[in-house]
Amino acid sequence: MSFLEVKNLEVSFNLRGKSLKALQNISFDLERGERLGIVGESGAGKSVAAFAILNLISRPGKITAGEVLLDGQDLSKLSPQEMRKIRGNKVSMIFQDPMMTLNPVFTIGTQMIECLKAHRKISKSNAVKIAIQKLKLVQIPSPEMRMNQYPHELSGGMKQRIIIAIALLMDPALIIADEPTTALDVTIQAEIMALLLDLCESNNVALILITHDLGVVSQVTQKTIVMYAGRIIEQGPTNEIINDAQHPYTQGLINALPQQTLPGEKLNQIRGSMPSLQDIPSGCSFNPRCDFVLDICTKQRPEFTQSGGCSVACHMVKAMKDAEKGHSAYE
Amino acid sequence: MSNNQQSVVTDKNNGVEESILQVRNLHKRFDISRGFLDSLQLKGGKISRKREYVHAINGVNLEVYKGEALCVVGESGCGKSTVARTIMGLLKPSEGEISFKGQRIDNLSNSQMLPFRRKMQMIFQNPYASLNPRKTITETLEEPVKFHNPRFSAAQVKDKVAEVMLSVGVDPNWGVRFPHEFSGGQRQRISIARALTVEPEFIVADEPISALDVSIQAQVLNLMMDTQQERNLTYLFITHDLAVVEHFGTRVAVMYLGTVCELAATKTLFSTPKHPYTQALMSAIPRLDAKNTAHIKLTGEVPTPINLPSGCVFHGRCPHANERCKIQIPALIVQNDGSQVACHAIEENRL
């Protein structure tokens, strides 16, 4: 049994009496210390997936099917009280906007000590010690001084470091990071990503990294999930996905990066845009934007096909695999 | 590559490239002092008024040549957007001059500025805020046409709007809709269409794709390149994304804390970045291929532009800084390959 197993997770939102499926059929495994990237554009459902794993979906959303097994315990069935014990303890989350986690009216120290005391029976002096130790871990200069500062006195990069320190407070086994560096500058972004990677590696922490940046995913993660319109369309080892993407959408995403085209030439674009949840096309949800549409694509939803280490939900890939098999059988 | 360097130099010598916009010694300070009474303070027995400024731009010189795409790159707070907004007259410069085709424009009144508004336009960063939510697309696009061509008949206005909408790939029949009915990419197309309605020669694009998804970024960037060719446009392209610059820019100006630290032809900059900040910036781009190759780590954070560091603004984070860097501000010096770099270490051949 894997450390984290997500099975057929489904999330629906109720909007004006209609039920919209924001997430469907999400399944993946994660081992201890393994790093997984979830890639997709806005509206693909990657943040919903993160929230669903932590059972944080709030009304009008609801987990309508599936299970999230962390060490065999189904998080999706836990009560809010039980879930609170898991969150911040075994699992931590890092958000894009540091101010979602930091309360502007308390000092950094107060917030970190609060957090420790909420989860453990611990004396204040011990809590301070742990907090300072974690601040040192994220390479914050003069941590004792930072403890008495308010969030607004710190720069963006510093805030994100503190968020990581808070996430590490309870020595979690899994960190879920939702676009942790998107709001930061390029040079700071690189530092924070390197730090996060280093911390996960040295403490054997599993990481789910949610991002739209394929470059970041390729540098940090071992496994990648590509999402489109609330579904996984391709998953597998990161290097296989980056170097030999099978699904036309993944290929499109990679080829659309400016570095994939010679300077001055037209970029490879994917036409159209992500459908809204109200009108997801029938069949394969990517079919209106796909260059390789077959007849079946508009009618039937593709099942996963194994291709190398990846599973791909695409009729075209399946057809090609079948043709290959048929060919080899013929020989 | 050497050919390319050569061509930049010779072009300049022959004066082939016609300069369309000049920015001379531009400074912009924002007064952030509190109200009159709050800012009073006792100093040495006297009451004085303490003033605080954000030094957003500190002596920027730029020249944009006709038909090129000059990219301005830098991290947030480096003043690149302020440069764009000052050029467009949305902000008044504190010091310095801006001229468009030889005519000074930074000291003009609104009405004197009007003829230049037709020639210079702007595309904004946030497609969700740059369209008036209470106006339909047609209303948004027709207004500038009517305003700048008061003699146009209703049919002419309609034709113009339809032409522009088609050229950015938006169906003119969607004109009756409101902005909130469009996706981010479509809105950005409409923003571009709005800028094109007055047939400008020069467009300032302030991070036009940074709020968009990857696949949509490519669409918008392609559209901008197509319109550049079709309409013979000149761009000043503000961005923080070096990958886009490499693809899009003719020349690149790298900004840090309100100063230009390196200015070079795109190819030259990407093959031989010289300024230590440029080098760090380039190594920080997450690449698909090589895993974490030789990432140059910068220490420290970007200083605030309220209390500017003395000397070179980068010295606090620069691995090559020495005493001179802390005292003297480096000037942009032309290098052999035609690029301009503001760095004492380069000047002294320490780098």
Next chain:
Amino acid sequence: MRDDTITTTAKNPSLLRRFKDSHLWHSLKKDKVAFASFLVFILFVSVAILAPVLAPFDPYDPSSIDIMDSELPPVWQEDSEAKFLLGTDAQGRDLLSTILYGMRTSLLIGICAVLLQCFLGVVVGLSAGYFGGRIDSFLMRIADIQLSFSTLMVAIVVLAVFQASFGAELYSKLAVFMLILVIGFAEWPQYARTVRASVLAEKHKEYVDAARVMGFTNSRIMLGHILPNTLSPLLVISTVQIANAIISEASLSFLGLGMPVSQPSLGSLISSGFEYIFSGSWWITAIPGLVLVVLVMVINLLGDWLRDVLNPKLYKD
């Protein structure tokens, strides 16, 4: 026919059609309280407008009044007369007709005073917010000064001075205008502040920059681009302000500084009946009072609903 309407609406939806498709109409239909308030409000307004047609008597016409009919109770009580549905007041006027006419005056004063407030407030708030700096400080300090006088105090002083210096006769002719002016001037800072706050928020949005880059004139940007985006909060406070203005007018009339007895508003009607309330003629005060309370309440309920609909972020989290 059906096809026809669909294509035309797709091309250029009429205002009514747009309203019917809008979020506003949908949420009004869903919210029962708001819908009921809306119906009552529409009923009151149309009854007030149609008062000359609907009212059985003309209370402004002295020849139709007979002093012998005074203080007759409503029809469900003893000693009543069938032609006076809600009874009569101390001067023998039919109470129903007087209430209809009075509501007309009250609504007229309330709405016109709010329009005046709105105009002044929008002009001041828009210029303060858009130009900023010293203009802003100057205009907003004036607003602060105005706010520090209570409406009633200003009104009492102005109206009393006017009555004393020009006499009651001229006053009774100009009473409606005077009340509109006084209430309008006393409460414009509410609007100015609200408009200024939303202008400050809107001013920094990129569509305003885009308009400036286009070279549009300041007045065009202020009126054509920024103002339409500040309308939702204006609409919300307008409902509250109409209710407030009606109450202000009623209070002034009750104090004898409002509408003269010959052209009663709801307030002066209440006030005129107050003397008789202990002699058993409770209806002269109670029935117009009830109408006033219901009118103000439905307006406030509508305002509450509007605020919820137009500010979903603020109230639905």
